Amino acid sequence: MGKSLYQKVWDAHTVGQLADGRTQLFIGTHLIHEVTSPQAFGMLRDLGLTVKYPQRTFATVDHIVPTEHQDRPNDPLAAEMMEALRKNCEDFGVTYFDLRSGKQGIVHVVGPEQGITQPGTTIACGDSHTATHGAFGAIAFGIGTTQVRDVLATQTMAMEPLKVRRIEVNGHLRPGVYAKDVTLHIIRLLGAKGGIGFAYEYAGEVFDRMSLEERMTVCNMAIEGGARCGYVNPDETTFEYLKGRPYCPTGADWDAAVERWKSFASDADAHYDDIVVIDAADIEPTVTWGISPDHGIAVSETIPDPAKAATPLERQSIVEALEYMKLPAGIPIKGVKIDVAFLGSCTNGRLSDFREVAKYIKGHKVAAGVKAIAVPGSQIVAVLCEKEGIDQVFRDAGFEWRAAGCSMCLAMNPDKLVGDQLCASSSNRNFKGRQGSPTGRTVLMSPVMVAAAAIQGSIADAREVFAIPQETVAVA
Amino acid sequence: MALEPVISVSGRAVFIPGADIDTDRIIPARFMKCVTFDGLGEFAFYDVRFDPTTGEKTDHPLNDPRFDDASILIAGVNFGCGSSREHAPQSLAKYGFKAVIAESFAEIFFGNSTTLAMPCVVATAEDIVALKDAVEADPTVEVAIDLESMRVRSSAGQDFPVIMPDSARDALISGRWDPIQELLDNEKSIEDRATQLGYV
Numbered sequence: 222m223g224k225s226l227y228q229k230v231w232d233a234h235t236v237g238q239l240a241d242g243r244t245q246l247f248i249g250t251h252l253i254h255e256v257t258s259p260q261a262f263g264m265l266r267d268l269g270l271t272v273k274y275p276q277r278t279f280a281t282v283d284h285i286v287p288t289e290h291q292d293r294p295n296d297p298l299a300a301e302m303m304e305a306l307r308k309n310c311e312d313f314g315v316t317y318f319d320l321r322s323g324k325q326g327i328v329h330v331v332g333p334e335q336g337i338t339q340p341g342t343t344i345a346c347g348d349s350h351t352a353t354h355g356a357f358g359a360i361a362f363g364i365g366t367t368q369v370r371d372v373l374a375t376q377t378m379a380m381e382p383l384k385v386r387r388i389e390v391n392g393h394l395r396p397g398v399y400a401k402d403v404t405l406h407i408i409r410l411l412g413a414k415g416g417i418g419f420a421y422e423y424a425g426e427v428f429d430r431m432s433l434e435e436r437m438t439v440c441n442m443a444i445e446g447g448a449r450c451g452y453v454n455p456d457e458t459t460f461e462y463l464k465g466r467p468y469c470p471t472g473a474d475w476d477a478a479v480e481r482w483k484s485f486a487s488d489a490d491a492h493y494d495d496i497v498v499i500d501a502a503d504i505e506p507t508v509t510w511g512i513s514p515d516h517g518i519a520v521s522e523t524i525p526d527p528a529k530a531a532t533p534l535e536r537q538s539i540v541e542a543l544e545y546m547k548l549p550a551g552i553p554i555k556g557v558k559i560d561v562a563f564l565g566s567c568t569n570g571r572l573s574d575f576r577e578v579a580k581y582i583k584g585h586k587v588a589a590g591v592k593a594i595a596v597p598g599s600q601i602v603a604v605l606c607e608k609e610g611i612d613q614v615f616r617d618a619g620f621e622w623r624a625a626g627c628s629m630c631l632a633m634n635p636d637k638l639v640g641d642q643l644c645a646s647s648s649n650r651n652f653k654g655r656q657g658s659p660t661g662r663t664v665l666m667s668p669v670m671v672a673a674a675a676i677q678g679s680i681a682d683a684r685e686v687f688a689i690p691q692e693t694v695a696v697a
Numbered sequence: 698m699a700l701e702p703v704i705s706v707s708g709r710a711v712f713i714p715g716a717d718i719d720t721d722r723i724i725p726a727r728f729m730k731c732v733t734f735d736g737l738g739e740f741a742f743y744d745v746r747f748d749p750t751t752g753e754k755t756d757h758p759l760n761d762p763r764f765d766d767a768s769i770l771i772a773g774v775n776f777g778c779g780s781s782r783e784h785a786p787q788s789l790a791k792y793g794f795k796a797v798i799a800e801s802f803a804e805i806f807f808g809n810s811t812t813l814a815m816p817c818v819v820a821t822a823e824d825i826v827a828l829k830d831a832v833e834a835d836p837t838v839e840v841a842i843d844l845e846s847m848r849v850r851s852s853a854g855q856d857f858p859v860i861m862p863d864s865a866r867d868a869l870i871s872g873r874w875d876p877i878q879e880l881l882d883n884e885k886s887i888e889d890r891a892t893q894l895g896y897v
């Protein structure tokens with residue numbers, strides 16, 4: 222029986238077995254940012270240790286960066302964190318894509334953009350959305366700060382092997398259905414805890430056809446489904462995306478790298494612990510109605526009714542979610558008023574996301590009373606959008622066009638919900654208080670759906686707002 | 698690095714209701730603006746302990762003086778889901794918790810907690826309800842988690858099995874919960890692996 226990519230990467234990176242039975246795993250690439258690294262560098266200093274392979278660690282600043290004016294001095298704690306990162310990178314010889322580099326951005330946008338994220342390797346970062354990098358056929362883990370210390374000091378960490386679940390999505394997505402809907406649909410089906418103990422291998426016709434950026438959107442939310450990592454096998458799309466990027470090999474080295482990368486793809490007869498097959502035609506534009514990423518429904522559906530719950534536990538969870546969301550049971554989700562529209566984050570803050578939305582919002586205006594912000598995932602994404610005039614399209618439609626950062630995905634910079642504002646968001650988490658107000662409400666959806674909600678002033682079906690034709694897909 | 702073995706943990710306990718308690722709930726992101734973990738204890742569960750609009754204390758169990766001395770946290774399913782922030786277990790540890798008993802844990806949270814010598818053990822829903830009822834009826838009930846026999850016993854008479862992956866259990870009882878020394882000791886194998894992978 223053959224091996225999956227997960228198994229091959231794991232085996233190739235195994236240094237040895239630890240006394241407690243865990244594997245000591247070599248980490249090919251380590252990404253760090255300002256929130257979870259200062260404590261790790263502090264621990265290194267306390268233990269008198271140094272960074273083992275500084276050339277294998279890359280840093281950027283994203284969570285705390287103000288996006289209205291990146292350079293404007295902000296709150297002293299944020300300034301202290303930024304300064305700590307700069308100093309740690311300098312002291313230990315780590316490459317730092319800072320605000321003046323022209324390359325700064327959300328760590329999960331920057332790694333791929335620079336060609337640092339490559340197939341067949343292990344990647345670690347003190348951030349749970351590290352799974353994003355799996356889109357390239359890498360095994361990428363979010364880790365805690367003590368593990369950040371371990372990786373800095375030894376380029377390895379202690380880990381237990383995972384099981385592998387192959388999730389195949391076959392057929393054709395309908396027009397107006399995006400990678401974000403695919404990932405929300407998978408989480409809805411398998412649950413927010415369904416992936417515990419698993420690595421997710423995303424495969425099938427839909428993934429074969431997806432761009433790298435779309436694959437990143439799906440892998441990004443593997444963690445919301447409970448999986449420790451998610452990946453797509455590397456193919457020509459992957460190599461094409463990487464070719465010519467700053468940290469990728471060139472010439473004969475490039476050819477050798479491609480051969481090596483190919484060898485990591487799952488064998489046709491690979492062993493999987495579980496296989497799930499999904500028909501792409503079943504996937505609708507999906508939105509969340511509650512406080513967990515698996516609280517998802519098609520935009521045409523009604524908000525769940527606790528009275529119809531299958532178990533008392535489910536009933537209780539619906540009641541709690543609706544109470545927090547201040548939404549009545551049983552009404553259509555379409556039409557629920559929004560206050561804020563947020564387009565950005567490591568899930569959907571890339572060039573293709575803004576391009577796709579720009580296609581539709583020309584000639585439309587953000588509804589009165591809605592605050593709409595568009596936040597590029599990196600300085601490079603911002604520049605590329607600006608070159609194409611996309612920023613102007615957003616401004617003309619009434620969006621604020623911001624500078625790169627995590628922004629309103631979480632509450633560590635000035636972009637925050639106020640009171641119980643309801644936000645149509647292209648980010649990845651709808652937890653209570655996630656977007657900065659302890660009573661703020663988040664509804665997750667695709668970027669085009671966020672734009673539709675912004676224009677309508679309420680949750681809307683983008684296919685209707687933008688008259689996306691629904692011709693039946695010809696079967697070849 | 699000689700570490701203290703963690704063989705058993707005992708103390709009073711408090712039940713935190715709800716499933717899928719995520720790390721944002723355990724420590725809201727705005728309190729992560731810090732360069733050390735010191736002082737995070739006072740912000741544990743902040744947004745559910747204090748009313749967001751009035752700032753007043755809520756009826757959260759951690760505001761109930763009867764549970765002031767609790768050092769064991771009892772919870773439901775998927776405790777610690779969400780982000781990988783170690784700030785979450787750090788804030789619980791700094792608050793004074795020494796162990797967590799729950800129906801299930803999110804993996805990253807579990808791993809982070811083990812590395813802090815804060816065992817997380819899994820019990821059945823029925824056993825958790827019984828233990829919760831006992832400590833709520835009498836907060837002075839002493840709860841003991843024994844990692845050798847993998848049982849939880851209480852002075853109110855509960856006695857039930859708990860589970861934890863063998864590797865984490867071994868790491869705790871043999872005082873190897875922080876793997877750094879062992880990782881460092883394998884320097885030669887690390888370098889060999891890096892060369893083989895073409896990584897150096």
Ligand code: SF4
Binds near residue numbers: 327328329567627649
């Ligand atoms: S955009 Fe959001 S999810 Fe992504 S790294 Fe930033 S805070 Fe985390």
